[in-house]
Amino acid sequence: MSIRAEHELHSRRRGRNLGIGLMLGAFVLLVMALTFVKITNIDFGDLPGGAIQTQESN
Template identity: 85%
Template structure:
């Protein structure tokens, strides 16, 4: 049995699968980055002497 040429629909399907895979990977990276930022967020009001200076307008 000889090797047949790849059908055109398989080429389009491969391109679509690659696009979906890249979008899924980007979404996973986004969720991981947001989680990392949320976990490592420092609340400066909890630090000793860390009261924020605000300017009040009269």
């Protein structure tokens, strides 16, 4: 029994699967980055002492 060469259909399917896998990985990284930014976002106006004042009091 001889070893057969890979069929052309398999190489196209492998390329498609690789593309979908890379897109899925990029989406996961995007969601992780947005979550990290949202969690670590600090609103400096709410800090004690008013680090940033939008209006001056007279």
